[in-house]
Amino acid sequence: MPNTTSLPDIDSTALSEEQRSLLAAIDSLLLPLSELCLAKGLTIQSIEERLRMAFVTSAIGAHGHLPASRQSSRISASTGLTRREVARLQAAQAQTSPRKLRPSSATELFTRWMSEPSLRDAQGLPMVLPRSGPQPSFEQLAHSVTQDVHPRSLLDDLCRLGLARWDQADDTVELVKEAFVPRGDWLRMTQFLADNVGDHLRAASANVLSTGKEHLEQAIFADELSVQSLQAFRDMMAAQWSAMLKDLVPQLEAMIEADKQAGRIQNQRVRIGLYTWSQPMAGTTRQFSLLSPASPQPDLSAPSANDAGHTA
Numbered sequence: 159m160p161n162t163t164s165l166p167d168i169d170s171t172a173l174s175e176e177q178r179s180l181l182a183a184i185d186s187l188l189l190p191l192s193e194l195c196l197a198k199g200l201t202i203q204s205i206e207e208r209l210r211m212a213f214v215t216s217a218i219g220a221h222g223h224l225p226a227s228r229q230s231s232r233i234s235a236s237t238g239l240t241r242r243e244v245a246r247l248q249a250a251q252a253q254t255s256p257r258k259l260r261p262s263s264a265t266e267l268f269t270r271w272m273s274e275p276s277l278r279d280a281q282g283l284p285m286v287l288p289r290s291g292p293q294p295s296f297e298q299l300a301h302s303v304t305q306d307v308h309p310r311s312l313l314d315d316l317c318r319l320g321l322a323r324w325d326q327a328d329d330t331v332e333l334v335k336e337a338f339v340p341r342g343d344w345l346r347m348t349q350f351l352a353d354n355v356g357d358h359l360r361a362a363s364a365n366v367l368s369t370g371k372e373h374l375e376q377a378i379f380a381d382e383l384s385v386q387s388l389q390a391f392r393d394m395m396a397a398q399w400s401a402m403l404k405d406l407v408p409q410l411e412a413m414i415e416a417d418k419q420a421g422r423i424q425n426q427r428v429r430i431g432l433y434t435w436s437q438p439m440a441g442t443t444r445q446f447s448l449l450s451p452a453s454p455q456p457d458l459s460a461p462s463a464n465d466a467g468h469t470a
Contacts, residue, residue, distance in 0.1 A: 187359075213237040214247045262346060263304045264315040268322070270303060271333055272400065273407035282404075286332040289313070289324065296331040319343055357429045381439050388436055395434050406430060 173181070195205060217233040224232055234241045271277055271284050277294055279285045290297045290309075300309035313331060316322035324331050361373035383391065410428075417424050 210237075210239060210243070211247050211251050213239070214244055215251070218248075262315075263307050264312055264319060264321070265346070267300060267303045267312055268316065268333070269403070269407060271299060273403050274299075275404070275408065278404075284333045286330050289329045289331050354429070354431055354433075358431060383436075391436075392434070395432070399432050402430075402432065 195201075214233060214237060217236050218229070220236070221229055221232045230241050230244060233239075233244050237244070239247070271287075277285050277287070277299070285294060287294055287296045287299065289295065292298065296313060297309045300307070300312045303312075313322070313324060316331075317324055320334060322331055322333055358375070361375050365372050365375055414424070
């Protein structure tokens with residue numbers, strides 16, 4: 159179970175209440191990140207270097223309007239780094255091109271198979287497809303996603319990632335419906351971590367800063383569940399995700415096509431996520447709540463039986 163203990167408060171006497179509150183929140187972000195780094199043998203030195211680079215990058219974004227003669231001093235003052243260190247980090251960053259994986263044709267095929275209405279059976283579940291032949295077949299689905307990768311290569315990739323299963327006796331392919339993320343592909347798993355958690359954190363930060371561009375970010379919290387109820391909950395959330403996928407993906411594709419036909423500038427992106435987390439309770443707390451950063455914190459001392467029907 160991940161450690162949920164707060165990090166020790168370090169020289170916070172001169173900080174404002176808002177800054178102390180933010181540091182406490184950062185504790186919760188750094189602890190799981192440090193567990194992941196330790197599990198993969200990353201030391202504090204490599205993380206410190208990237209954190210310094212991130213501070214400099216953010217400061218450049220905040221003070222990019224200033225002339226170069228003043229920018230260095232402002233970045234140094236706002237980050238707490240010396241001007242020499244800022245210059246070193248800028249030079250190192252200019253020589254580093256972050257690796258960005260191209261979208262995977264296999265995961266795009268998986269998403270289309272999960273969401274395409276014509277590929278659902280009478281129960282609304284993704285159909286088991288013949289490997290080859292006329293539509294609907296896996297071969298035709300693969301060709302609709304990309305003409306650059308052979309369908310057999312996509313099939314092998316899906317099976318390797320644990321997203322699909324090929325029955326060679328019947329020569330049919332079916333999705334592994336319980337699969338949420340590809341297994342055995344460390345590069346893409348870390349890319350998902352960066353993209354999904356990164357955008358979630360961007361949305362949460364924008365909400366906290368109240369920039370006037372608040373984003374939907376809500377969570378339901380419940381405790382006092384049994385192990386048996388937890389399994390039922392996981393099945394329930396898998397069904398919720400499948401339903402959301404089937405509903406939203408065709409609508410988004412239709413919006414993209416409508417923008418293209420209308421000649422609109424297509425320079426905006428969205429990310430829609432759903433996550434769950436469970437662990438043994440650390441103590442007795444409120445039984446059920448729905449929390450939103452855009453609304454005041456509820457009074458946790460007086461639980462209401464009607465909370466499940468309220469939105470924040």
